[in-house]
Amino acid sequence: MIAVLRATKRYGAITALEDVSLEARRGTTHVLLGSSGSGKSTLLRAILGLVPLDAGDVVVDGLPVTPASRRRLVGQVGYVVQEGGLYPHLTARDNVALPADAVGWPRPRTAERLDALTALVGLDEGALGRYPSQLSGGQRQRVGLMRALVLDPPLLLLDEPLAALDPIVRADLQGELRRLFAALGKTVLLVTHDVREAVLLGATITLLHRGRVVQQGAFADLARRPAQPFVSEFLGAQAPPPELRELL
Amino acid sequence: MRSGLPLILAAALGLVVPAGAAPAEVVGVGSKSFTESYLLAEIAAQVLETAGEARVERRLGLGGTGITFRAVAHGSIDLYPEYTGTLARAILKDAAATSVPAIRARLQPLGLTVSDPLGFDNTYALGVREDLARRLGLRRISDLRDHPGLTAAFSSGFLEREDGWPGLRRHYGLALGDVRAIEHALAYQALASGRVDVIDIFSTDGRLTRPGIVVLEDDRDFFPAYAAVLLVRLEFTERFPRSWAALRAAMVGRIDQGTMARLNAAADLDGRSVREVAADFLGAPAAGDDGTLLARELARLTVEHLILVAVAVATATLVGIPLGILAARSTSLGQLELMAVGALQTVPALALLCFMIPLLGIGTVPSLVALFLYALLPIVRATYTGLATLDGRLLEIAGVLGLDGWRRLLRIELPLASISILAGVKTSAILTVGTATLAAFIGGGGYGTLIVRGLALDDVGTILAGAVPAAVMALLFHGLFELVDRLLVPRGLRLTLARPA
Secondary structure, X not given: OEEEEEEEEEEOOEEEEEEEEEEEOOOOEEEEEOOOOXXXXXXXXXXXXXXXXXXXXXXXXXXXXXXXXXXXXXXOEEEEEHHHHOOOOOOHHHHHHHHHHHOOOOHHHHHHHHHHHHHHHXXXXXXXXXXXXXXXXXXXXXXXXXHHHOOOOOEEEEEOOXXXXXXXXXXXXXXXXXXXXXXXXXXEEEEEOOHHHHHHHOOEEEEEEOOEEEEEEOHHHHHHOOOOHHHHHHHHHOOOOHHHHHHO | OOOHHHHHXXXXXXXXXXXXXXXXXXXXXXXXXXXXXXXXXXXXXXXXXXXXXXXXXXXXXOXXXXXXXXXXXXXXXXXXXXXXXXXXXXXXXXXXXXXXXXXXXXXXXXXXXXXXXXXXXXXXXXXXXXXXXXXXXXXXXXXXXXXXXXXXXXXXHHHHOOOOHHHHHHHHOXXXXXXXXXXXXXXXXXXXXXXXXXXXXXXXXXXXHOOOEEEXXXXXXXXXXXXXXXXXXXXXXXXXXXXXXXXXXHHOOOOOHHHHHHHHHHHHOOOOOHHHHHHHHOOOOOOOOHHHHHHHHHHHHHHXXXXXXXXXXXXXXXXXXXXXXXXXXXXXXXXHHHHHHHHHHHOOHHHHHHHHHHXXXXXXXXXXXXXXXXXXXHHHHHHHHHHHOOOHHHHHHHHHHOOXXXXXHHHHHHHHOHHHHHHHHHHHHHHHHHHHHHHHHHOOOOOHHHHHHHHHHOOHHHHHHXXXXXXXXXXXXXXXXXXXXXXXXXXXXXXXXXXXX
């Protein structure tokens, strides 16, 4: 379980987070929704202990996380970023094996895990031997996801994982992620600006705007009972125009 | 990167060991970097070889008086040709100590002594065109007082030194209308073409053996005596008495003004090799023909040069990469360190080499230390820049994946920065091939030996014989590093570069 309690973070005069609290329940997917600059990536990095908070706490599985104690999250949290965040000097296979090497898994165990994950995320076998620059965007994202899952962590944090992909691949992968999250039963925290992705994947949503929480709840709550006019405005801005809705 | 460096170092050390193993009985003969000094030192070297008491090591063409005197004072060489006037004024700083006994007394506490004069003076003199001298009846310097309309061109040293033009003008009460500075090598042409009437010359200059120029007599004894002598270590005279006796027998009182001028002319004007001219003087056949001698020398210099570059760059790499890592890790310490390494680069190479002599003597070791210090900056900077400009997101992810500290450095940071680091090592190696030519000034050997000799003898061929191989070596190093890049830069990174996003 991940909980953030009254988190505040400032960069000089800029407020990145102001009194933000949220809770992601075990085994569910929680979406952090907001436009760029809303503070959602900062919040994710604070949960990983990569950013020190000015005030407030992050609690993961009952224990507080700070930059000093972040090492205890190794193996507990998988992390996926835009484009996969792969190392260009390592093959896809070596990228995926990196966390297993770091904790000293024996080779056969890593190889076995790689086989299982390749099947799970639907990556072609051949792609594992290639370097990131030789992979398609979708393949890179699948490899990034495999790397996050290698140690089978109970928590999964994803920061705009599909933002750099073209619409068809993105829609495709959104469907796959939904299937995966349901099958794996992990606690997932997903950062996105895409309303469709939030609806499709999130059991609960936190809408952030300029570092503050605007509304939290299921999508239906946000759509039907907007806490502020901004909620409707944000959701409506990404709805297809009436002309398109008619044609579809 | 981890596998490549020890290899380079091992190769470099492999070359050093056999070169360092030399017999104990060695006499080092040095010279300054001008023709006359080369010739006298070569004559001494050949006399010593004939005496056969010890192996002769030639350290010819060391820089100026400062470097050469330090070399003999610290025992890096045993002897070199010097002049009484230089000893008195520049070394002992006592203008009164001009006589040989006085100089000997002053040198004794330093463990040095001088031979009796070799027989000629190399002093400043004034020269005028022969036809002009005949027409105006010029024979002595005081004759110039009657012709204030003459034009003069003096080398910049003569123009400024108290024992040059300023003192001369006062001593004789001269007033020439037009006095300007000229590069010494061009003065003779200027005189011959009639553009100037009076120039300063050295009294043993080879050009004085040719018609067209008259030396004016120093009728009021202004110019100090610069009698040529051999400056030797006392220790040498005690250990090799037979060699010392042979040197004095062959050289003391044997070389008069005219002889020295003829020897200088043979080397400077006729383009004969120093070895040959020296052998002629001693009435001995020159050892071997010049072609094979030069080929053999070039081979030796190539090995010396390679060792200088390889050892200096290898150690600079071993020290520079950790320094670069340190600089990237700690901002304040890093800036301090980069400034210090940068400041080293601003010390002129020749000055740095000169500073090394009191600490390390002359030869290979001080050259290596100086070259190492120069090789450091590109490597430290490139390592620092390579690490400091890495994608911060990729480093953050490493922490989340459980790679911290050393493991992150070795598996992620250094491989990602490898292109930049190798570029720094490459730049350093190519620069060092050039800088290493300066090592010749302190007897470090290498291609610079030929360049220094060529400059001294005004012989473009000899300069090119050193400069061209150095340029070729720089190109070869460039090619070598293209291969090293292939081996050490991870394939995935090269692919990323090959197809820009």
